[in-house]
Amino acid sequence: MNRSRNHDLVILGGTFDPIHYGHLRAVEEVRQALKIAEVMLIPAGHPPHRKSPWAAAPHRLAMTRIAVAHHPRFTVSDREVHREGPSYTVDTLRSLRQERPDALLAMVIGMDAFLRFDTWRDWQEILELTHLIVTGRPGWPAAELPEALRQTLYQRRCDDIQQLRRQSAGAIFFETITALEISATSIRSLLANGQSPRFLLPDEVLDYIEHEGLYQSP
Numbered sequence: 045m046n047r048s049r050n051h052d053l054v055i056l057g058g059t060f061d062p063i064h065y066g067h068l069r070a071v072e073e074v075r076q077a078l079k080i081a082e083v084m085l086i087p088a089g090h091p092p093h094r095k096s097p098w099a100a101a102p103h104r105l106a107m108t109r110i111a112v113a114h115h116p117r118f119t120v121s122d123r124e125v126h127r128e129g130p131s132y133t134v135d136t137l138r139s140l141r142q143e144r145p146d147a148l149l150a151m152v153i154g155m156d157a158f159l160r161f162d163t164w165r166d167w168q169e170i171l172e173l174t175h176l177i178v179t180g181r182p183g184w185p186a187a188e189l190p191e192a193l194r195q196t197l198y199q200r201r202c203d204d205i206q207q208l209r210r211q212s213a214g215a216i217f218f219e220t221i222t223a224l225e226i227s228a229t230s231i232r233s234l235l236a237n238g239q240s241p242r243f244l245l246p247d248e249v250l251d252y253i254e255h256e257g258l259y260q261s262p
């Protein structure tokens with residue numbers, strides 16, 4: 045298929061509470077592997093699958109913007125933060141697909157999230173709207189997949205980047221990335237204990253956290 049590559053996009057959604065080098069390195073490695081120009085980071089407003097984030101949405105959006113301010117290939121979308129109600133990924137992808145009807149969309153999710161992917165709202169439709177790029181993450185055992193997800197994986201798994209790039213959506217692709225054992229949870233707990241998370245996240249994000257007094261209490 046002869047598609048314009050201009051609007052192709054690697055997408056990472058998350059609470060980014062706060063954003064850290066684990067997130068940034070993962071999407072950068074996927075971006076390079078897939079030869080895609082643009083990455084879009086989408087902070088969740090009200091994540092449906094987990095308890096409320098610690099920092100308010102405007103702070104998480106600001107930290108995400110600060111983290112990539114000097115990297116023109118990275119954009120940040122506020123569409124989930126400004127939407128009422130829970131941030132369902134399928135709604136986000138529907139709106140992106142309307143804006144970029146022919147683009148290749150590649151949504152990155154960690155292996156931990158993939159193991160529960162069949163609990164996401166309209167998860168089968170998500171696979172019609174985007175490719176799913178599953179990245180390995182340290183510390184998560186390769187657990188048994190639920191039956192419906194195993195069947196979908198059987199139908200949609202793709203191991204060939206050239207083949208993946210010929211479709212705009214629909215494949216599940218596994219990408220091994222540099223294992224950075226960083227989590228927002230560990231950063232929050234360092235801060236709450238009065239220790240520094242420096243070098244686990246961009247300095248400018250840490251400056252913002254300190255200036256705003258975020259994550260001070262356990």
Ligand code: ATP
Binds near residue numbers: 057061070157227
């Ligand atoms: P928390 O510790 O609060 O659960 P987190 O660090 O896992 O947060 P999220 O915002 O929940 O961050 O993650 C968004 C996405 O980034 C998820 O798909 C998750 O799997 C992935 N991710 C998070 N940390 C890493 C990491 N160190 N390496 C690769 N991917 C990561």
